[in-house]
Amino acid sequence: MGAQWKAKPKEAAANARGKIFGRLVKEIMVAARNGADPDTNAKLRVAVHAAKKASMPKDTLERAIKKGAGLLGETVNFERTTYEGFAPHQVPVIVECLTDNLNRTVAEIRVLFRKGQMGASGSVTWDFSHVGMIEASTDSGADPELAAIEAGAQDFEPAEEGDTLFITEMTDLDAVCKALPEHGFTVNSAKIGYIPKNPVSGLSDAQMEEVEAFLEALDNHDDVQNVYVGLAG
DSSP, X not given: OOSSOOOOHHHHHTTHHHHHHXXXXXXXXXXXXXXXXXXXXXXXXXXXXXXXXXXXXHHHHHHHHHHHTXXXXXXXXXXXXXXXXXXXXXXXXXXXXXXXXXXXXXXXXXXXXXXXXXXXXXXXXXXXXXEEEEEEEOSSOOOHHHHHHHHTOSEEEEOGGGOEEEEEOGGGHHHHHHHGXXXXXXXXXXXXXXXXXXXXXXXXXXXXXXXXXXXXXXXXXXXXEEEEEOBOO
């Protein structure tokens, strides 16, 4: 299951676009608080690139930037919050949210965790590595191993759609983002995330179905941005 759980492609296809756009809009708005110019705002630049890769309409993108930067006369303040606990069969889970109503979000996430077990802060994060995560692609056939070494990444692994996930120290995330283009890679997304140290394995098909259903319910929540799960495979 790797560093971050994502819905199965077939199941995600039906409503993926609206969900992806909603999450990207939030990331753009939060990033734009530090300035509306992607050329001088690294976080906004990465968020805009991800939005363009997802084929977000130009007017939606521009409105998100202006709204986040406070240029439309209205402000929406999103707060980042993290929840952790266990999916069925003691599979550790970390859930990252962006919300404009913390009380609503925590109440609704608690309900979703009833089929698992919600934990206190630190109850499962000790079993994950907190790292920088960069998804990048190449059109030139660049060698990801060489790029990882030269750019200062700690590790790399295959990602979706032929991309490569470069893993960095948290403090090196920005430096590696800047260095990768020099070695033939285009950065598509960059963030601080979690990778499991001891992923759970050996679940039966029926148990996996229970875990997948639990993760899907979390992923479908409007305030959920990322779901990280300690599950092998």
